[in-house]
Amino acid sequence: MNSKIVLRNIVLAGGVALSSTAWAATPSGEMLGATCAACHGTNGSSVGILPSLASTPASYFVDSMKGFKSGTRKATVMDRVAKGYSDEEIQLMGDFFEAQKVVPMKQKFESVKASQGKKLHDKYCEKCHEDGGRKPDEGGVLAGQSMIYLTFSMADFLSGDREMDKKMKRKVDELLEESDKAGIDALIHFYGSQQ
Ligand code: HEC
Ligand code: HEC
Numbered sequence: 001m002n003s004k005i006v007l008r009n010i011v012l013a014g015g016v017a018l019s020s021t022a023w024a025a026t027p028s029g030e031m032l033g034a035t036c037a038a039c040h041g042t043n044g045s046s047v048g049i050l051p052s053l054a055s056t057p058a059s060y061f062v063d064s065m066k067g068f069k070s071g072t073r074k075a076t077v078m079d080r081v082a083k084g085y086s087d088e089e090i091q092l093m094g095d096f097f098e099a100q101k102v103v104p105m106k107q108k109f110e111s112v113k114a115s116q117g118k119k120l121h122d123k124y125c126e127k128c129h130e131d132g133g134r135k136p137d138e139g140g141v142l143a144g145q146s147m148i149y150l151t152f153s154m155a156d157f158l159s160g161d162r163e164m165d166k167k168m169k170r171k172v173d174e175l176l177e178e179s180d181k182a183g184i185d186a187l188i189h190f191y192g193s194q195q
Contacts, residue, residue, distance in 0.1 A: 029096030032089055039077075045103035049148040054102035056162040058094030058115050065090045074090040080128035104137075104144025109192040118173045118188025120183050133191050138165070158184075 033044065033053075039049050044054035053061065067073030068082035075082075085093070121132065125142075129135070133142030142150065156162035157172070164172065174181050 002130035023056050026086075026088060026092070031169075032085070032093045033096045036081075036093075038191075045100070046105060046146055046159045049146050051146055051149045051153075052102050052105065052123055052141065052144075053097040054100035055136045056094075057136055058098040060136075060138070060140055061097055062090055065094075072163075074156070097166070100135075102141050102144065104195045105146055105192075106191050107147055109147065109189045111193065113186045113191035115190075116183075117186035117188070117193075120175060120179065120187055121190055123147035124175045125187070127135035127171075128165075128168065132194060134194065142191045145191055147188050147192040150191055153186050154188070180194045 008119070012041070020030075022036045030110055036044070036053065039046075039048070039050045040053045042110075044052055044056075046052040064073060065078075065082045065085070066087075068078040069085075071079060082090075121129075125133065126137040129142075130143050134144075135141075152160070157164045175187075
């Protein structure tokens, strides 16, 4: 089944209502960010299937939100959410989430896959996603991120639904040549093992 449809169904099954923004004056990043907690966790540390936002660099957060808003980054839910916020409000939320320390998600992983994934990570991904994907440098934090979300993210990158950084694509292509999709799965178990 199409991963978008699956993700949308999971989200809607949670019965989470999208919040509207009828603010008189610009509220703080914390107030704005609180409306995201139902899906992204308290202060942006997710405990469900959706990505954590805490510790995400504001620059990447802003790019993501603007991409959702303009439609250049495809989404199931976030296109509608992002349209409710001005650029100023997005920046305020970005600064707020960047300042929150992410709590790695507790989730099940397979340790054999995780150790294979660590080797692949060091070889192909560490250069940009440093410290085992803990350092929120490029593209947010991968370590301790929801494995389900990472699975969807990688599927979107591979199908071309989401554009990959050109240099990242080169490394992902090399990885696929070495280990095919099993390598991607191993990487996801590695990131999930970082708790
Ligand atoms: C109803 C659930 C829901 C709500 C509420 C929600 N999100 Fe999301 N968010 C998602 C989903 C699902 C995704 C994955 C992209 C998609 O399919 O839309 C996502 C992805 C994101 C991403 C991309 C993360 C990454 O690592 O690239 C950002 C940034 C984000 N959301 C910000 C927010 C902000 C800010 C709010 C509050 C103003 C918010 N979201 C409210 C469901 C939600
Ligand atoms: C040359 C640098 C570079 C390399 C190497 C690289 N990445 Fe990335 N990665 C990025 C950038 C930049 C982004 C942000 C992309 C965007 O703007 O959407 C990103 C985003 C991601 C995301 C999306 C995170 C999210 O929150 O949705 C995942 C997952 C990811 N990378 C996995 C990997 C994996 C796995 C490897 C190794 C096979 C890898 N990357 C190698 C630069 C890199």
